Amino acid sequence: MLKLDNVSKVYRIGTFGGKELHAVSNVSFDVQDGEVISLIGESGSGKSTIGKMILRLVSLSSGKIELDGVNISVAKGRALKEYYRYVQGVFQDPFSSYNPIFKADRVFDSIREEFYPQLDNQAWYHRVGSSLHAVGLNPEHVLNKFPHQLSGGQLQRFLIARALLLDIKFLVADEIISMLDASTRIDVLNLLAELKERGLSILFITHDLSLAYYISERAVILYKGCIAEMGVTEKVYENPMHPYTRMLMASVPRLDRKWEDVNIELKGQSSEVAKGCVYYDRCPLAAKDQECVKRRPPLLEVTPDHLVACWKL
Amino acid sequence: MTLQIENLTVYYRTLRGDVRALEDTTFQVADHEIMGLAGESGCGKTTLGHSLIILKPPMKYIKGHVALDEQELPIHDMKRMNPFRFKEISLIPQYAMNAMNPTRKIGKMTAELLGSRGVNFDAIRTELMRRLDLVNLPDSVLDMYPIELSGGMKQRMVMVLSTLLNPSLLIADEITSALDVSTQKAVAEMLVEFRNREFVNSMIVVTHDMSILYQIADSIMIMYAGQLAEKASTDVIIHSPRHPYTKLLISSLPEVGVRYTETKLQGIPGKTPLLLDPPVGCRFRDRCPISFEKCMEVPPFMEVEQDHYVACWREF
Ligand SMILES: Nc1ncnc2c1ncn2[C@@H]1O[C@H](COP(=O)(O)OP(=O)(O)OP(=O)(O)O)[C@@H](O)[C@H]1O
Ligand SMILES: Nc1ncnc2c1ncn2[C@@H]1O[C@H](COP(=O)(O)OP(=O)(O)OP(=O)(O)O)[C@@H](O)[C@H]1O
Ligand code: SF4
Ligand SMILES: [Mg+2]
Ligand SMILES: [Mg+2]
Numbered sequence: 092m093l094k095l096d097n098v099s100k101v102y103r104i105g106t107f108g109g110k111e112l113h114a115v116s117n118v119s120f121d122v123q124d125g126e127v128i129s130l131i132g133e134s135g136s137g138k139s140t141i142g143k144m145i146l147r148l149v150s151l152s153s154g155k156i157e158l159d160g161v162n163i164s165v166a167k168g169r170a171l172k173e174y175y176r177y178v179q180g181v182f183q184d185p186f187s188s189y190n191p192i193f194k195a196d197r198v199f200d201s202i203r204e205e206f207y208p209q210l211d212n213q214a215w216y217h218r219v220g221s222s223l224h225a226v227g228l229n230p231e232h233v234l235n236k237f238p239h240q241l242s243g244g245q246l247q248r249f250l251i252a253r254a255l256l257l258d259i260k261f262l263v264a265d266e267i268i269s270m271l272d273a274s275t276r277i278d279v280l281n282l283l284a285e286l287k288e289r290g291l292s293i294l295f296i297t298h299d300l301s302l303a304y305y306i307s308e309r310a311v312i313l314y315k316g317c318i319a320e321m322g323v324t325e326k327v328y329e330n331p332m333h334p335y336t337r338m339l340m341a342s343v344p345r346l347d348r349k350w351e352d353v354n355i356e357l358k359g360q361s362s363e364v365a366k367g368c369v370y371y372d373r374c375p376l377a378a379k380d381q382e383c384v385k386r387r388p389p390l391l392e393v394t395p396d397h398l399v400a401c402w403k404l
Numbered sequence: 405m406t407l408q409i410e411n412l413t414v415y416y417r418t419l420r421g422d423v424r425a426l427e428d429t430t431f432q433v434a435d436h437e438i439m440g441l442a443g444e445s446g447c448g449k450t451t452l453g454h455s456l457i458i459l460k461p462p463m464k465y466i467k468g469h470v471a472l473d474e475q476e477l478p479i480h481d482m483k484r485m486n487p488f489r490f491k492e493i494s495l496i497p498q499y500a501m502n503a504m505n506p507t508r509k510i511g512k513m514t515a516e517l518l519g520s521r522g523v524n525f526d527a528i529r530t531e532l533m534r535r536l537d538l539v540n541l542p543d544s545v546l547d548m549y550p551i552e553l554s555g556g557m558k559q560r561m562v563m564v565l566s567t568l569l570n571p572s573l574l575i576a577d578e579i580t581s582a583l584d585v586s587t588q589k590a591v592a593e594m595l596v597e598f599r600n601r602e603f604v605n606s607m608i609v610v611t612h613d614m615s616i617l618y619q620i621a622d623s624i625m626i627m628y629a630g631q632l633a634e635k636a637s638t639d640v641i642i643h644s645p646r647h648p649y650t651k652l653l654i655s656s657l658p659e660v661g662v663r664y665t666e667t668k669l670q671g672i673p674g675k676t677p678l679l680l681d682p683p684v685g686c687r688f689r690d691r692c693p694i695s696f697e698k699c700m701e702v703p704p705f706m707e708v709e710q711d712h713y714v715a716c717w718r719e720f
Contacts, residue, residue: 104551133584134555183582229675240418244445269581270498272444272612274656278671284664298584299613301660305669328660342586343660344615346642350589 093145093178093261093292094121098154100140100316114140115316116369117154122261122292127283129295129303129324131339132313138296139183141313142263145294146180147171158261176206179254180263181247183296188250189238195249196234202256222252227278244271251279255286262286265296280306300343304328309396312336315369318390322397332399334376368402378403405474406572406606407433407456412468414455422464423679425451427630429468430705431713433573433606438599440617440638441610442653443627444676449610450498452627453575455479457488457495473572473605490521494571498578498610500562504550511546514565521569528568535564535603539594556587563594567603574604578611588613592620614657618642623711626650629677629687632705636712646714649688686717694718 100115115137122128130138143149145156147163156164163174182188189195199219207215223230226248233245241249247270254262264283268276283293284306297303303310304324311321312333320333331337344350367384368374374383382402390400410430416423425448433439441449451463456479459465465480472492478484505513514532515525533543539560550558559579567574576595580588598604609621617624618638625635626649634647645651652672662669674691677683683690685700692699698717705715 104549131584133587134582135553136584227671227675229678232676232678240416240423242446242450266582270445270578270612272442272447273614273653273658274671275445276612276671277656277658277669280658281664281668281671298582298588300585301658301662304660305658305662305664339585340660342589344585344589344592344613344619345659346615346618346657347659350593350619 092121092123092159093294094157095119095141095145096155096157098141098144098156099152100137100144100149101152113316115144118313118316118318119154120311120318120321122294124260124292125287125290126309127287127293127295127307128309128311129297129307130311130313131297131300131303133298135315136313137316138313139265140316142180142182142265142294142296145261145263146178147174148180172205176257177260178263179257179259179261180265181250181254181267183266183269189246191238193237195236195238195241195246198250198253199256202253206257218256219252222255223249225255225282226252227275227282228252244275247271248275248279251282259291261292261294263294263296266298268302269298276302300328300339312339317369317387318398318400319370320397320399321390326394326397330397332393332397332404333370333401334374335370338375368400370401376403405432406435406437406472407608408469408471408474410469412452412455412470413466414451414459414468415464415466416451417462417464418680421680424682425630425679426455427682428702429632431625431632431635433608435605436599437623438595438607438609438621439635440614440621440624441608441627442612442614442617442624443633444629444653445612446676446679447627448630448679449627450577451630453495453577453608453610456573456575457485457493458482459485490566490571491569492571493573493575494566494569494604495575496562496566496577496579500577500579504558504562506550508549509546510548510550510553510561514546517565518568523569532564532568535568538597539564554587555583556591559583559587559591560594563591563598567598570603572605574598574607576607576609579609580611580613580616588616589619592616596620614642614654615659626653629682630679631687631702632713632715633688634712634714634716635705640712646708646712646719647716648692648694648718686715 096119098118102112102114104110104112132138144151151164155162166174220230228248247267268279295307307324310324310327312319314335320336331340368388371383388400388402390398392398412429414426416425459479460482470477470479518525541560580591621638623637624641626633628649634650645654656669656671658669672691677687686703689695689699703715703717705713708714708719
């Protein structure tokens with residue numbers, strides 16, 4: 092089980108790091124073995140930052156992350172390498188994971204060097220081949236090519252195949268299917284579902300609510316680094332209680348009807364720490380008042396396994 | 405007719421031979437039309453977009469003609485394309501959002517971009533401000549660094565910039581795919597607004613999100629493995645497609661309320677063909693549930709009903 096305990100991340104930005112940007116604030120949730128949790132939120136809400144903290148690609152400003160009871164936020168050296176044997180990530184912009192001057196296959200080599208130095212070539216290629224097949228790629232199409240010779244979707248699946256080379260327990264999947272077409276998406280989703288059935292836990296970061304519903308048991312809705320609502324997927328979807336979640340549910344593009352006029356305000360990210368509710372500026376609730384400005388609403392359980400952070404429930 | 409493409413064929417030259425990413429494509433985009441472009445990942449959508457504006461090695465022009473507003477575009481000549489690029493035809497590339505230089509302020513970047521196109525920043529400043537205002541961006545964005553903008557803000561900034569000179573055609577490659585649904589909606593509606601205000605005459609919107617196209621596109625064109633499969637009005641493509649690939653693609657779309665534990669959706673069995681050595685005839689043949697002998701020949705992209713084009717032998 093992976094557990095995030097009151098995790099925060101503050102970036103220092105601006106000249107001389109004079110400004111603070113609260114990318115993630117006091118986030119706690121856990122992911123059980125063989126569970127898929129989706130992490131949903133707008134661009135800049137801190138989803139990738141959470142994923143990167145789990146993967147130790149950025150440090151935590153406060154809080155801790157535990158894997159099976161071991162605090163990994165301080166792991167180093169050998170312990171960290173051991174951790175990566177079990178926890179891997181695939182990230183949203185596939186191009187950034189490749190070095191354009193080397194063949195794309197190079198991303199596999201690092202796994203071999205780190206974890207399978209004893210395998211001979213034949214056994215290794217066999218392993219790579221079956222990993223590629225698992226993500227719907229024909230090795231013939233994609234091996235021995237430079238990154239720019241592959242399409243966005245091909246590169247993305249390449250990276251998933253890379254994570255599958257290890258027998259991992261936990262996968263951070265950051266927007267891994269937004270670049271794929273509908274039919275390939277379903278194949279990759281079904282693949283994730285299969286891996287989950289074999290015990291893999293997945294943090295499924297996405298903007299696509301229908302994909303999140305399709306695959307996840309629980310959903311976490313993030314807004315400006317804070318959890319707005321979380322719980323069993325059905326409850327969050329069928330009975331959204333936070334005004335932000337409600338607005339999201341109303342904006343889902345559907346094939347059976349056209350968008351209604353939901354008023355969407357697009358404000359910039361303000362980097363100041365508001366003491367109150369982070370959603371205040373955009374909140375359409377008529378009842379919002381001084382209480383919302385003064386204090387940050389706590390995340391409270393409204394029904395079993397359904398938590399909401401809003402003063403005006 | 406804003407855009408007329410005839411028999412356009414573009415390959416990638418590689419050591420192992422030509423990758424036949426765009427084969428003999430013929431289609432039109434009308435004035436004021438927003439055309440969605442969808443298809444399997446790797447089928448040539450980005451290639452098509454790039455061919456119209458920056459056709460450079462390893463891309464190789466093989467044949468075909470492109471006319472924009474009845475004027476022939478010299479797409480095979482990078483230099484002669486200069487006067488058209490950005491002014492007449494503009495591209496928002498896939499991942500443009502992340503490609504912004506993080507160490508340069510937005511305003512500075514804008515001035516440089518315009519300068520490189522021979523446009524005076526000060527002369528166009530008023531119009532720029534007006535448009536920023538229209539898309540709800542404060543003037544202060546010009547003093548910000550890309551990292552300070554949210555994804556939706558960046559995308560709107562990129563849109564304002566790429567349409568500032570009122571191009572005839574805008575090609576937007578996956579501009580909503582990293583945004584959350586509410587921001588997606590706002591950006592998508594902005595595309596329509598820009599068309600309605602005639603900042604842009606016509607658009608090609610490349611995306612995998614068919615449900616977004618359903619909201620904003622007038623027509624949708626579907627590609628498969630470098631060939632055109634179908635083009636028709638949005639309603640027809642979504643509700644009564646005729647090409648077997650389109651049918652399978654549409655039926656594999658998940659909607660909210662579908663759970664893999666209850667309804668396991670199916671992708672399309674089989675794999676995309678290798679474009680280095682594509683199969684003869686219809687490239688969908690191997691995966692097509694209704695293929696027959698005739699499919700060994702390339703099916704023409706024919707108008708089966710008014711404004712409804714299909715490339716499938718079962719249709720004629
Ligand atoms: N290295 C960094 N330095 C400073 N600020 C950063 C850094 N990385 C991210 N941020 C900021 O932290 C916030 C959260 O970013 P993050 O990438 O986690 O968002 P996200 O939810 O993944 O968004 P998207 O959907 O666009 O990927 C944003 O405001 C972003 O600009
Ligand atoms: N520079 C290149 N050299 C060789 N082949 C290439 C090159 N760029 C792209 N290709 C190939 O051309 C085909 C079409 O690629 P393209 O990027 O146009 O696909 P796409 O439809 O935009 O896919 P996606 O939806 O994944 O972005 C792919 O099979 C790809 O592997
Ligand atoms: S032309 Fe033949 S193979 Fe191609 S889609 Fe039609 S029936 Fe199927
Ligand atoms: Mg992200
Ligand atoms: Mg593309």
